Amino acid sequence: MTGTPPPLTDDAGTGLRADRVSRTAGGALVLDGVTLAPRPGTVTGLLGPNGSGKSTLLRVLAGVLTPDTGVVTLGGDPLGTVPRRALARRVAVVEQHADTQVDLTVADAVRLGRVPHRRAWSPGTAADEEAVRSALARTGLTDRAHRTCGTLSGGQRQRVQIARALAQEPRLLLLDEPTNHLDIQHQIDLLDLVGGLRLTCVVALHDLNLAAMHCDHLVVLRAGRVVAAGPPRDVLTARLVADVYGVRATVTHPDPDGRPHIRFLGTTSTHH
Template identity: 65%
Template sequence: MTDSTAETPGLESAATPEAASGLRADRVSRRTDGRLIVDGITLTLRPGETVGLLGPNGSGKSTLLRLLAGILAPSAGVVTLDGRPLPQVGRRATARRIATVEQHAHTQTELTVREVVALGRIPHRRAWASASAVDTRAVDAALERSGLTDRAGQSWHTLSGGERQRTQIARALAQEPRELLLDEPTNHLDIQHQLDLLDLVVSLPIAAVIALHDLNLAAMYCDRLLVLREGRVVAEGAPGDVLTPSLIKRVYDVQADVTHDPGHPVIRFLRRTAKP
């Protein structure tokens, strides 16, 4: 493990034909108010895999997701979709491929859950066109997969924080993306719904990037981890290779024991001071 993205496993695939397919960030940086938030990160998202973004607050996870989605433009480097820079792909075409779920979603408009989920179909319709039968089926399927069918007619403003998050997941599913970007989607969810949501994400035949704080959830559900600190990649690889006591101490400044269940590591954090 090194602080240099040039030595990060997997970056050598940049010149292969497969690297031109799908979503890729190539040495992207983002500077805001004179401060470097993301510093030279390269990430190739492979078909069908789930990548976990880890790192403390302020490490650049949310900014990297917004760069991948085309919401922000990189100060340096390029984000490509099937080998084309996102500005050349265009916002509408990008939105048909990439769905995002951010940490906080707000609306002043009085909308029902179904109406919020139906927003995911906008990239698939012509301007001012009414919803088609295909749109209706996609919304129905997204509501069902997210466990929200019985809440479809309920006002968005009456939902709990967890229910709002599930509604945003359903909106992303209705978009029928091939790439899904989620920024701390398990926030505000109880344990059951955290597991249900991540079970759903990894069951989808799409590639996903998920920013997470819970290292155990990342170890359970992610095929690959990208660990950030101060905007740079400090480790990348399979959870069992990345989540070591030394890495956790280095990135999070906490002590942890790491054991290995079949298939993934299990992290147990240690108290800073023992009880008297």
């Protein structure tokens, strides 16, 4: 099945939930009782300073890491009981760095997303090729399909990563700071693309104004704990920015939909 995905419902296989998840690394508590349940078809932004646990949480949600306590479920099933290939058909991950092999063509890199749908050593099917064509079209890469990835810009390589994820035909997309190393135009373009996918997306971001523009729901982490969660207009306050990031800011709501805009004024003297 390719093309425009059907409308999402709560039982469409997208029901990812982390319930009181904790994780330690090197004796330090990296995640501390995190609960997260992204709504189907929405973009949830993970915010927090470096070391707050964003990347670890994404890896736990993806099943790459196992929580020490708590449980992550997908469609009600504990993630550890979901076969790896079945998980890869439902959940796709876009890493922080565009690491596509530079000697692959764009089309071949995107075809890697079909691996979970194919038996070992079996040739690609017409459905596989249609999924690849659809993923290229949705990411604006059709005219670059036969170029090698090494000839692309950073923003284009990130689009290849997203296209490869879309070729998996997942219902859930996890993205770890996909806008890092991109200029502002490509950051906005990429997040516009993510928001238009009609998938359940969880994306870790550093830029608070980009998060306010593009996310439906925000979860803010500090030292591995959720300190705020809700729509951007409720979460992104001057007090939160000061408490979590140690930065003085003014927050206004110039847009008709109430999305906040943050103007940074300088660091606070009490934050270390």
